[in-house]
Amino acid sequence: MGAGHAHRLYRHGHSPVHALPPHTKLAAAFAFVVVVVSTPREAMWAFALYAVLLAAVAAAARVPARFLLRRLLVEVPFVAFAVLMPFVAEGERVDVLGLSLSVSGLWGAWNVLAKGTLGVAASVLLAATTELRELLLGLQRLRLPPLLVQIASFMIRYGDVITDEMRRMRIARESRGFEARGPRHWGVLAKSAGALFIRSYERGERVHLAMVSRGYSGSMPVIDEVTASRAQWSYALALPCAALVVCLLGWVL
């Protein structure tokens, strides 16, 4: 895999979802998450329907279930937090398996788990079907300030370089017998971070000079403008629209 061309979450493919313009996918994912978050938590069946919708998108994008499920592990810290909720929340209590749990806490835990998982799944699907460069173009197309997009693109491009530099420093430390065992070794780690900052900053200055000498004047020219046809928009927005119907049903029923 070429460095800087793809990110870890991207999964190469030629599905119809891959082919959609990036800004339609971004808008669809965002709208979908907004709809999911505003669904009442008592409508449990609605969340099952959302999961089915996402599974349909995953099938259309030919993203295997195992890939998707493994990426969902990002969420584990919140699962731990959500599990704590029924124990600490207020309100009336029920006995489940001999434990006294709060009813509203159980609802809260369900709320965070369901909505959080669906949100993470939507983001994972978006990242798995959209290349990095496309994603940034899509963000720019959605009127994110160009300067912010440039900063993000530099961060992404040089993220691997800086991370590699840090990895090399770690290898150098370890090959000299260093092993961070406790607060006594914080000094060494901090000196590494300081050295890393100086290297990043100096690299930034060099990159800036290189850009200026090639005619950079504050904004990057956009040569590959992305556009979306009406059909592509309607195809992408099918997901949030279906979700919206489910959400409205959830409020009505």
Added chain:
Amino acid sequence: MHVPDGFINPPTSAATGVVAAGALAVSLRGARRELDERTAPLAGLVAAFIFAVQMLNFPVAAGTSGHLLGGALAAILVGPFTGVLCVSVVLLMQGVLFADGGLTALGVNITDMAIVTTVVAYAVFRGLVKVLPRRRRSVTVASFAAALVSVPAAAVAFTLVYALGGTTDVAIGKVATAMIGVHVLIGVGEAVITALTVGAVIAVRPDLVHGARGLEQRLKLRVGGELVDVPAAAPAPAPAAARSHRKLWITGLVASLVLAGFVSFYASASPDGLEKVAHDQGMDKKEQRHASAGSPLAGYGVEDVSDARLSGGLAGVIGVGATVVAGSTVFYVVRRRRTAAPGSSTAGAA
């Protein structure tokens, strides 16, 4: 602490989104001034640095480790506006690319982890640097304090957001205790690492540390066995101005600390009163809890009081931070208006 979707209700998420967008707009303008037109590549590389540093785990005790949040570090190394931008971009990319933090919670995450940490850290840092003697050592000390305060401040901000729009009715006191308690511990680690990192950078390239600008040692010449200051063209008025302002800063900080003390005293006193009322009103409820919780609860009340004191003290510290922010805003506005031309020329030279 990346907030996932569904944790905060939609209206509050939208409101924090507006706050975050406004702060980003201000930072975009400010960062151009801080980095003098080199914004994009430099801020991008600094964002990549923050991203990498967040992967740097430091061992806390046997088996557990924490990682740097980087808000304070970014503010001190590259300035508050660029710091806000960099941490926000990192959060945005983490949300979109790595599904770390919800898309709808982006506003909450940016407000909480990018804006509050950076602004509080920079305010504390600036205040301390003005007060402490003008030496490199005091920059390190100030960055320690700044990072130490910034992390619990983020926890307080999160608790406030949660109080406004949390989706679960966990008692706000419990959330505050848990969040602040954990984050004070994280803050200590963050503070040590931040201070040491800033110290390491200052030792090699003091000119790169935004917070240490204007602390360079004056060149000295040995003339006939005696050290004499190099006659400089302009720097004579600057230290005089700084000295006169330092007195103002010390007065302001002491005054705000005293005020904060009173505020925290009342803050800790009124919950006690409330608690007493609650205790008188709902004796049976309290009794039940005691019965269910078991015997070793002799220290319950004491623990409660100490929690209140702790939160009161923290409220005081945050109050000082807010005061310093307000004060420094006024100060900078006034100074910028008074010396617009020399200020911009020094920025260009640096």
